[in-house]
Structure formats: structure tokens, C-alpha cells
Amino acid sequence: MTCPYLEYHDEAxxxxxxxxxxxxxxxxxxxxxxxxxxxxxxxxxxxxxHCEIYREHVEVPEP
Amino acid sequence: xxxxxxxxxxxxxxxxxxTGGVHGKEANPNLPETPEEIGRAAAAAEEAGAAxxxxxxxxxxxxxxFSTQRFQAIDDAVRAHANDVxxxxxxxGTGAPxxxxxxxxxxxxxxxxxxxxxxxxxxxxxxxSENTRGTVDALHDEMRDRGIKPELExxxxxxxxxxxxxxxxxxxxxxxxxxxIFGGGTLTRPRPRNLxxxxxxxxxxxxxxxxxxxxxQLPLTxxxxxxxxxxxxxxxxNVYYRQGELATSNAQLVERVxxxxxxxxxxxxxxxxxxxxxxx
Numbered sequence: 055m056t057c058p059y060l061e062y063h064d065e066a067x068x069x070x071x072x073x074x075x076x077x078x079x080x081x082x083x084x085x086x087x088x089x090x091x092x093x094x095x096x097x098x099x100x101x102x103x104h105c106e107i108y109r110e111h112v113e114v115p116e117p
Numbered sequence: 118x119x120x121x122x123x124x125x126x127x128x129x130x131x132x133x134x135x136t137g138g139v140h141g142k143e144a145n146p147n148l149p150e151t152p153e154e155i156g157r158a159a160a161a162a163e164e165a166g167a168a169x170x171x172x173x174x175x176x177x178x179x180x181x182x183f184s185t186q187r188f189q190a191i192d193d194a195v196r197a198h199a200n201d202v203x204x205x206x207x208x209x210g211t212g213a214p215x216x217x218x219x220x221x222x223x224x225x226x227x228x229x230x231x232x233x234x235x236x237x238x239x240x241x242x243x244x245x246s247e248n249t250r251g252t253v254d255a256l257h258d259e260m261r262d263r264g265i266k267p268e269l270e271x272x273x274x275x276x277x278x279x280x281x282x283x284x285x286x287x288x289x290x291x292x293x294x295x296x297x298i299f300g301g302g303t304l305t306r307p308r309p310r311n312l313x314x315x316x317x318x319x320x321x322x323x324x325x326x327x328x329x330x331x332x333x334q335l336p337l338t339x340x341x342x343x344x345x346x347x348x349x350x351x352x353x354x355n356v357y358y359r360q361g362e363l364a365t366s367n368a369q370l371v372e373r374v375x376x377x378x379x380x381x382x383x384x385x386x387x388x389x390x391x392x393x394x395x396x397x
Contacts, residue, residue, distance in 0.1 A: 062178070069143070069146075071142065071179075073177045073178045073179070074178060075141075075142075075143065075178050075179055076178070076180070083143075084143035085143070086139060086140045086141065086143065086144070087138065087139065087140065087141045087175070087179050087180045087181055088138060088139045088140075088181065088210070088211055088240065088244075089241065090180045091180070091181070091211050091212065091244075092241075092243075092244065096212075097211060097212035097213050097214065098212060099212055099244065103243060104241075104242075104243035104244055105241075105243070106241060106242040106243065
């Protein structure tokens with residue numbers, strides 16, 4: 055399951071892209087492509103465990 | 118490679134790392150992502166003096182791709198636009214499984230070079246590129262079978278031990294070529310003395326390439342030139358030209374290091390010279 059704060063936008067904050075790109079609605083900014091692997095839970099990554107932005111936003115305590 | 122090589126005028130191989138897999142146009146809109154953009158950037162970098170282009174593949178939305186087909190499209194574009202530049206594929210990065218990491222090696226023809234990460238690298242707070250010895254050996258073996266020269270990526274001094282270990286496990290063709298990487302996190306702390314230390318701990322006869330992230334690109338590559346090594350620059354490693362000013366292109370970063378090499382009286386290698394130096 056992908057991160058609930060992940061959206062794909064083709065424009066935001068005065069920037070425009072030909073292809074919609076990963077956008078973090080929690081941080082209100084476009085996501086670095088490598089971070090998008092975490093947002094999309096690819097390669098055994100899980101946003102709930104591996105994204106510090108998500109964890110801070112929903113106040114998940116560090117283990 | 119040593120200061121002695123600098124004094125005798127060993128040509129300098131400039132590698133341009135055009136796009137990378139970490140950041141994209143959200144960091145610098147001039148960073149190439151599509152095959153066409155990468156092909157044109159490779160040609161401009163070659164025109165500026167780069168002999169090698171280090172390539173990553175991207176999906177249309179800018180995210181990382183390991184697909185053989187996507188690398189093939191990039192190589193086709195590079196060959197369409199550039200003249201004779203050496204193609205080097207990345208096999209590194211993220212938590213991608215080893216099977217995916219082999220896919221960039223399977224283009225037709227295969228790349229002349231490919232990166233081989235020598236150990237783990239931390240990203241963000243909870244992500245590690247593992248690069249176990251098993252992964253390293255498996256990638257190396259396919260490179261050997263396909264005639265691809267490995268570029269040994271040394272993220273820190275511990276990875277120098279891994280280089281020596283790889284040479285004990287595998288018979289690498291001479292010359293061994295290692296990229297010494299400096300920056301934050303898992304990378305070697307970017308200090309001039311640490312470049313000297315890393316060079317002194319390389320296997321005998323190894324060539325080295327200097328890579329500094331961000332603001333360290335300029336001073337550490339300059340030092341690498343003086344030590345008789347080779348250099349890597351580009352938007353993968355550094356999106357700025359100077360503090361607060363984004364680079365306009367990969368070629369702009371290549372032009373600067375070529376100017377510095379000229380002032381230091383170091384000849385810049387053509388792709389043909391680079392092939393000879395690297396034994397491709």
C-alpha cells in the first residue's frame with residue numbers, strides 16, 4: 055500500500071512538469087525520486103517504517 | 118597513480134555523472150532524465166572534455182529504473198548524439214534486489230564500464246543500499262563474463278578493505294580502477310587529508326577517480342588532479358555551480374574541471390586515450 059500522503063502532481067509551488075511527479079502532501083513538496091521508492095513501498099520498503107516525514111507527521115515513535 | 122603521474126603528465130580522465138538516481142528535476146531543472154535529454158547532455162559533456170559518461174536510467178516520471186530496455190534507449194540516444202564517449206552504467210542504489218541490479222549490464226552491446234559498489238550506503242533515516250559481498254561478487258562475475266570493466270565505488274575507508282578483499286576473491290584485469298567518494302553520512306569525511314589517506318591505501322597499481330559531493334566537488338577533484346588521479350563531476354553529485362547558484366548543465370561542470378586541469382598543465386584524455394589508460 056502506498057503512502058496516503060503521496061500524490062502525483064504535474065504542477066505545484068510554481069513548478070510544472072510534463073509528467074506527473076511524486077508529491078508529498080505532508081511535506082507539501084515534490085519528492086526526490088529515490089524517496090518515491092519509500093512512498094510507493096517498493097523493494098521491501100514501507101513508508102510507515104522507513105519515511106521520517108510520514109513518521110513525524112503521524113507522530114509514530116521511534117523504536 | 119600518484120603525484121609522480123601528475124608530474125609526468127598522465128592524461129586526466131573526466132567522467133560526467135549526468136543524472137544519478139537520487140534527485141531529479143525537483144532539485145535542478147537542468148538535470149537530464151529522458152533518454153533524449155541524457156543523450157544530448159552526454160554529447161555536450163563530451164564536447165566539453167568528458168571521456169566517460171556515468172549513466173542511470175529514469176522512468177518518464179523521473180523515478181529510478183533498472184530496466185535493460187530503458188538503459189538501451191539511453192545508450193542509443195548517447196550514441197546518436199555523442200561522438201566516441203565511453204559509456205558506464207550504474208548498478209547501484211536504493212534497496213533494489215540484486216536481480217534488478219544486473220539488468221543494466223544486459224544492453225546490446227554491453228556498456229564498456231559499470232559501477233560496482235563496494236559496500237553499504239545509508240540514505241535518509243531508514244534506507245540502506247546493502248551491497249553485500251554476495252551482491253558484489255555476483256555483479257562482478259556478470260561484468261567479467263560480458264567484458265565490462267568494473268568501476269569500484271569506495272564510499273568510505275572500510276570499502277578500501279573490501280577492494281583488497283575483492284582482489285583476493287576475484288582476478289580483476291589490470292588496471293584496477295577505484296572511485297574514492299567524499300561527502301556526508303556513510304561517505305568518507307570530505308577532508309583533503311582523507312583523500313591522501315585513501316590514495317595511500319589503494320592496492321598497488323590501482324588507478325583512482327575522485328568524487329566529491331556538493332561543495333566538495335570542486336576542491337577535492339582539483340586535489341585529485343594534482344595527485345595524478347582522475348575525476349568525476351556532474352549533476353548527479355552536485356547540482357550547484359557555486360553556493361546558491363544552480364549549475365546550468367553537466368557540461369558547465371565539466372568545462373570548469375577541464376579549465377582547472379589546463380591551468381595545472383594536465384592534459385585531458387580523449388575517449389580513445391581513456392580506453393587505453395583503463396584497458397578497455
